Amino acid sequence: MTAITALDSAERARLRERAASCCVEYRNHPLPTGCVPRAGRIGVEDNGTTVLLQVDRKVRYVGLDAEVHAWVTAGTHAFSDLDTAIEWLSSKLPEPKVARAAAPTAVRYPTVDLDAVEAESEDATRPVSAPELEAAIREEVVGQAEAVNVIATTVAHHTAKMRPRRPVSILLYGPTGTGKTLVGERLATSLTALSGETWRSLRYDMNEYSERHAVARLHGAPPGYVGHGEGTSLASELAANPRCVVVFDEIDKAHPDVLTALMNLMDAGRLGSSDTGRPATRSVLLFTSNLAVAPGGDQEEMARRALIERGTRPEVVGRFRHMCGFTPLTGRQRAEVAARSVARVAADYGLSVSEIDPAYLRRVLNDTRHSTIGVRALEYLIDAQLGAQLAAQAAGTTVRVIGADPQVAPSARTDATAAPTSDASCLVPGDPTAGSPTNAQEKP
Structure with a gap:
């Protein structure tokens, strides 16, 4: 009533x-x-x-x-x-309650030209020139002309895409010490210099991911657990900067569960369904392997089969855009690497090098010819042999390395303001790998 x-x-x-x-x-x-x-x-x-x-x-x-x-x-x-x-x-009687207006059942959104927005957004990567990128990489990487050409061309095309659906994934295979990891480092610095954008270089040693539980280190600790939000996982690194060159060293040693997470990354730029950050589809993923492939035939197809025979899952191998073979360095190329190593070691002490005696380069190459870590042993040996003498020089000095039993002396013309350099132009004329020196030894 x-x-x-x-x-x-x-x-x-x-x-x-x-x-x-x-x-x-x-x-x-x-x-x-x-x-x-x-x-x-x-x-x-x-x-x-x-x-x-x-x-x-x-x-x-x-x-x-x-x-x-x-x-x-x-x-x-x-x-x-x-x-x-x-x-x-x-x-x-109490005041009657005013009925609240019913919430709308649906929200009407305006029409927006999303293509135009993304084209002008900061997320769009500035494309780089393939020849310029190749030249920049070859400034540091000795030899490997074919592999560097494929990598530079593939990455340059990837940067030209407005909305890439997945990262670009490339496998680099070949003997140790031939420049596979160095390509990743140089690629990041070259992309930064040519595009004007920041590209980070990340490296993960897959020897450390051979156990099943290691996959958690890629995702990071979940919410509520120790380490969550510390920003040390691959997922957090990619979320902070989706423009990354990530090197996964010796991928064939990773646990299958780790490879499954990396398959998701290769497919969609995410490590899995729990990864809710922005997909890293603009990143470059480089995988390395010490796989050896016999010369002749279709090298890329032979490398894919060999990798599967070593236990890598076919679905992982099938996600590599290219497989680039790195060949052993020739004697002359190793001499060039040795000369650059001398220059880099000197740069660590604030010095630049104008001249290196071929006799010393022959000695260094002879001392490291049985090394199992390739040219990595060069800088260790050079620092041990020259470190004390380099440390005795005044910072900013230009020096020369004289004799097989090396002596470091200032150059005749020393530019105290010269910046340290790692350029290989310090090689004297002649082939350091020849049987005898082409330049007479000079005494300080």
Whole structure:
């Protein structure tokens, strides 16, 4: 039944007629604030002279309104007419709650040209020239012309894509010490210099990921665990800077579960469903292996088969865009690497080198010819042989290396302001790998 406070004029007229003959009851009618319970029975009766507004005797009042207290205590209240009774009760009832507007069921989004937005966004990578990138890499990497050409061309094309769907993945295979890891380092610095954007170089030794639990080190610790958010995992590195050149050394030694995570990275730029960061589809992934392939035939196909025979899953091998073979360095190339190593060691001491005696280079190459770590042993040996003499020179000095039993002496013309260099132009004329020196030894 409708509350008497909500009756319109016609309904009030009918109530007057009924109240004149009997008491009209309203069950579960709202009661004034302070009444217990909040709703109860109310009666309306017209005795001919007054209109009686009655309330159930079971109702109690705990409020401070004297009129309501008297009404509840007496159980009835007399009014001159029905309208006055209704107005009084309305003034004592609590304010009705305003219904909240229903939330819209759907949001209408405006039309936006997303292609135009992305084309102008900071996320778009500036393309680089393949010949320029190849030349920049070859400044540091000796030999490997074919492999460097394939890598530079593939990466340059990748940077030209507006919305790449996946990172570019390349396998570099060949003997140790032939420049595979160096390509990754030089590629990152070359991309930074040519594009004007920051490209990071990351390296992961897969010997450290040979156990199943090592896959967690790629994802990082989950929320709530020690190490979460420390920014040391591959996932956090890629989230912070999706333009990365990542080198995975000796990929055939990684655990299969690690390779599964890397498959997700190669496919979509994510390490798995738990990786919710921005996909690193602009990154370059380089995988290295010491795999040896016999000359002749389709080298890339032979390398794929050989890698599968060594236990790498076919679905992993199939995700490599290219497989680039690195060949052993010739004697002359190793001599060039040795000369550059001398220059780099000198640069560590703040010095530059103008001349190196071929006799010393022959000695270095002879001392390291049985090394199992390729040209990496060169810098260790050179630092051990020349370190004390280089440390004795004043910073900024240009020096020369004289004799097979090397002596370091300042050049005839020393430029104290010259910056240290790692350029290989310090080689003297002649082939250091020949049977005898082409230049007479000079004494300091």
